[in-house]
Amino acid sequence: MATAVSSTTVRSATLSDLRALVYLEHLGFESDRFTLRRYRYLLTRANATTLLAEHRDRVVGAAVMAWRRGSVVGRLYNIVVDPSQQGGGLGSILLAACERHAVERGCQRIHLEVRQDNANAIAFYERRGYQVIGSRPDFYTDGSAALAMAKQLSPSGALSALMAIGPLGS
Ligand SMILES: CC(C)(COP(=O)(O)OP(=O)(O)OC[C@H]1O[C@@H](n2cnc3c(N)ncnc32)[C@H](O)[C@@H]1OP(=O)(O)O)[C@@H](O)C(=O)NCCC(=O)NCCS
Known part of the structure; x- marks a missing residue:
């Protein structure tokens, strides 16, 4: 049963969320999961923003944006929603929050980048304005290719997406 989007908050992750983040990776991915070590690095040393979607004190989704100083391009480094909650709008909320940041x-x-065989995620991105801009052969540890996708941001577009989904936490 999908979580009610209206009672979901989005906030920045802290080190106390490490275990929940890793657990979510195990639920959401079969391979190439982000490890505790990688999340620790993202939360402490990387130029990155890790967001959590939370419902009744339970972490139900996460997204990571990586930034490069002086660059006008932000990289969506990861996004995952608890499989039991997918299809309920949480991914859209997290993606809109990433775009706002x-x-x-x-x-x-x-x-x-998204796995070439991840049809659900590719369709999810395409319906939210992302376009395929290339492919990256041998991108994943099992040798699978990735599609590179991109979206042009407009400040007003990001704002209207957020107004449609209501208030967010920090
Ligand atoms: C991609 C992902 C983050 C999207 O999160 P989500 O919470 O399912 O996203 P939403 O509910 O906002 O939108 C999902 C879309 O699929 C549709 N859908 C319907 N049933 C669904 C189901 N059982 N599971 C997933 N999506 C479903 C939704 O209606 C929605 O359609 P729309 O694009 O026309 O609006 C999530 O599916 C996920 O964590 N996948 C596994 C990890 C992954 O592949 N991440 C991407 C790495 S690049």
Whole structure:
């Protein structure tokens, strides 16, 4: 049963969320999961923003944006929703929050990579304005290719997406 989007909050992750983040990776991915070590690095040393979707104190989704100083491109480095909650709008909320952070940082585009065989995620991105801009052979540890996708951001577009889904946490 999908979580009610209206009672979901989005906030920045902290080190106390490490275990929940890793657990979500195990639920959401079969391979190439982000490890505890990688999340620890993202939360402490990387130029990155890790967001959590939370419902009744339970972490139900996460997204990571990676930034590069002086670049107008933000990279969606990861996004995952608890499989029992997928299809209920949480991914859209997280993606809109990532886009808002990117706009606030002055980014003009978001880039991402997605497994070429991940039809659900590719369709999810395409319906939210992302376009395929290339492919990356041998991108994943099992040798699978990735599609590179990008979206041009407009400050007003990100704002209207957020107004449609209501208030967010920090
Ligand atoms: C991609 C992902 C983050 C999307 O999250 P989500 O919460 O399912 O997203 P939403 O509910 O906002 O939108 C999903 C879309 O699929 C549709 N859908 C319907 N049933 C669904 C189901 N059982 N599961 C997933 N999506 C479903 C939704 O209606 C929605 O359609 P729309 O694009 O026409 O609006 C999530 O599916 C996920 O975690 N996948 C596994 C990890 C992954 O592949 N991440 C991407 C790595 S690049």
